[in-house]
Amino acid sequence: MAVRSVTSLPHMDTLVDPVAPVPESDPEPAAAAAFPTLVQQAGVGVSAAPAPAAVLAPPAVQIPPLEAAPVPSAPAPSAPAVSIGGPLKDLHLQVERESRFVDDVVAEVGKLVIGQTQMIERILIGLLAGGHCLIEGVPGLAKTLTVKTLAQTIAASFQRIQFTPDLLPADITGTTIYNMHSGSFTQKKGPLFANLVLADEINRAPAKVQSALLEAMQERQVTIGDTTHRLPDPFLVLATQNPIEQEGTFPLPEAQLDRFMLLIKVTYPTAVEERAMLDRLTAAELPIVRQVCEVEQLLAARRVVGNIFIDDKVRDYIVHLVHATRDPRAYGLHELAPLVEYGGSPRATLCLAIAARAHAFLRHRAYVVPDDVKAIALDVLRHRVVITYEAEAEEITSEDVIRRVFEHIPVP
Secondary structure (H helix, E strand, C coil): CCEEECCCCCCCCEEECCCCCCCCCCCHHHHHHHCHHHHHHCCEEECCCCCCCCEECCCCCCCCCHHHCCCCCCCCCCCCCEEECCCHHHHHHHHHHHCHHHHHHHHHHCCCCCCCHHHHHHHHHHHHHCCEEEEECCCCCCHHHHHHHHHHHEECCEEEEECCCCCCCHHHHEEEEEECCCCEEEEEECCCCCCEEEEECHHHCCHHHHHHHHHHHHHCEEEECCEEEECCCCCEEEEEECCCCCCCCCCCCHHHHHCEEEEEECCCCCHHHHHHHHHHHCCCCCCCCCCCEEHHHHHHHHHHHCCCECCHHHHHHHHHHHHHHHCHHHHCCHHHHHHEEECCCHHHHHHHHHHHHHHHHHCCCCECCHHHHHHHHHHHHCCCCEECHHHHHCCCCHHHHHHHHHHHCCEC
16 A cells, blocks of 8 residues: 655555545454554554555645545454553553453344344444444344344343434433322323433424433433433433435434434345344244343443543544534535534534544454544544535435545545
């Protein structure tokens, strides 16, 4: 891979060409080979040194069509060809120990949910990072089944709320009830007081009901009357919505969307997966899902995820990616300026870093590489980048803008 010197971005002295898309297979061996300085500074020794790359002058920026941009996708898990040492050795052992339950959870969910590995992985990232997830897909893609099955594998309280047009905020958060016998008011907590809350078809309820979740999702608390109640820890909202139905639905406002760490788009299964689904789910008896994870294990895993190492160059990479969505002209992306109404907020920067750590944790790694950021970027940013009417008229989506940004920003 050709290497070029870029001096306009701080903390990025030698950067590799970013135009290659993220492959479907695990890129960690390649990432470790092309990224030796980062892992060696963190105490990670690379088993095989890469060949020296030729140094080229910075080429002129050529803008390809937006629709031709590659899609960042999650790599498949595989062990990287690196040896851990130095200050990361203890952290690596912690990651290996605390991440063992993840494989058991995936195996149990896979008994009922065939395929949809990316959706399952993204929900696990939300669990490990403490971020809420909005799952979007057409009916019949096992969105609700996945959340319910995942809840069965964890020893945590679970509540399902079916959002309807006549739902009221008090039906979710709780309300104050007058007791005629005692002549006093008592507070009745709503179904929101659970570890895992499934907000099924969230866009079927009006905006006032959707807004009832804002305090709970951000502050992890609910105010009923004049009393504020803390929500249990962990607390996670997993919402689903149908993108194709318009009648009787209420689109989520941008402030509500920004509360979700990930917007997960679910696609159809392959023919092989659908045939396996037909054989397994039409049997006389369905597979039984076992409980394989305790709440304490999940909380311990979250603490380890928060300690996963992120090099300064990767941190700068994340910041520049988000800033490029706000001010494309400052990064030479003049063609994107009239297409972006609002870019990613600072919450996008934080969520991208936390989700990249959780993605590395699922790969049983104690450090983050740029491919972790690429793999999770669309899910973090697609609902935070607001495009203009001109972009909609040209049938350009926020995903097209994000892909172009990733093509242009150099990878450390």
